[in-house]
Amino acid sequence: METSVTIKYGKSYDDTWAVFKGTSAEIRANILEFFGMDPATQQGLSLSSVVINATNIAHGKGLIATALGATVVEETATNAEPTKPTSDPWAAASASRESASVATAKADPNAYILGEIEKKTTVQELKKLWAENQSFFSDATVMAAWKAKGKSLQGA
Template identity: 45%
Template sequence: MGIPADPLASGITVTIKYGKGYEQPWAVFHGTTEQVREDIATFFGMQPDDVAGLTLSDLVANATTAAQAVGALTSGLGATVVESRNSPPVQTRPAASRPPATDRSSAWEQATAERPQAEPAANPLLALIAQAPDVRSLERLWAENQDAFADPAVTAAWKVRGRSLTRAG
């Protein structure tokens, strides 16, 4: 009987950080390229149709942008992440390979009972910011949409994407 194979010896590992430094959370994905791809999409709640044409690198970039935006909003502005009623859970793997689902209905009922007002529509500028290919494009979005930057979520996402593009370039 030999030594068991190292599970990290084959496949790839992708780490997505929510911010700078070790005090910020991160998510680590390991496996084949396709497993990592599925895990990232599932972890970040991305729909299979939305990621089908993306390379793994592009998917990681989008997930990193999303993670850093969430990190900036929660730590910098004190925002809280809540479950969306409009997005069904992403199911990219067979049910047998997923952990059992937990019942979140009571948490959702409690959250909606505390805030009976209607949810605001998602700001379409956030998607444009996340998709900006370079700093120049971000600057153009800022110049053309000054009123939208009164929304702290837009400003935070814009700053996070700018930092991400600056580091990458």
Template identity: 40%
Template sequence: MTDDDSPWGARGISVTIKFGKGYEEPWVVFRGTAGQIKTDMLDAFGLDAGEYAAFSLSELIINVRNSAQATGTLRKELGGQVIRPGSGAKPVAPAPGQDVWADAGSAPPAQAPSVEDILGKEIDAAAGRTALKTLYGENKATFDASEVLMAAYKAKGKSLPAGS
């Protein structure tokens, strides 16, 4: 299809690609025929014309818009920046505690104790059989599902004096 055969013809159209939702976010406007806009969009976003040759203008607009908005999100929400290869530019260091790649090598955060660990400590701390039975009654399903807890429960019960 040539520009003359397109539904827009020589009248020209306008396409706006926004890098975010807000008015303060950057945007780029393309004007011209469908073919001109397609060429300009491919150039502006550094896309391979051969790879997008079969795309309609609307399909290209959707892909470019998605790319632009993803770039805007990376910049705004995650502090990303564009660095051209060979430019010699150095990335700006993220704020302390916000570099997920640096944090990836550090020790994992301490895991919360498991339910078994918590109940195991409560079994050990039980002062009498009544308190132990109450603990069991409140957590019966967990005790019944854990051989470790049941063994600790029975051992603690045997170690406590009767009637306590």
């Protein structure tokens, strides 16, 4: 059974349209390719859900183009990270520091919040940190560090 799907980049009749015709499988593959969508992120979704995701992409691009006057530049898909200059000692030092902090974060999932607790200089800042980061405070180590910092700030 042949189906037709039209995706518009905006609400106006004059806005760009993309029309896809064929079987559901053909339309799905064509939409994913046309909009540069990663098939893995759309796996398990119905065709109507894929159409909604593609429509959101189209509307976003259309809005950026009309509201901001933007134009599309070359689209390249690469998973490679940009290389950091090795001849620059400042860049090399920065890269090694970044690697160390990533390794620390992987070794201790609470490293970030424990560091933030240590940085606070007032009880009010400490309370705000707690209010904005509730998910971290279910860990006993984090809660103990938070309480200890609060006591030390109250005594200061």
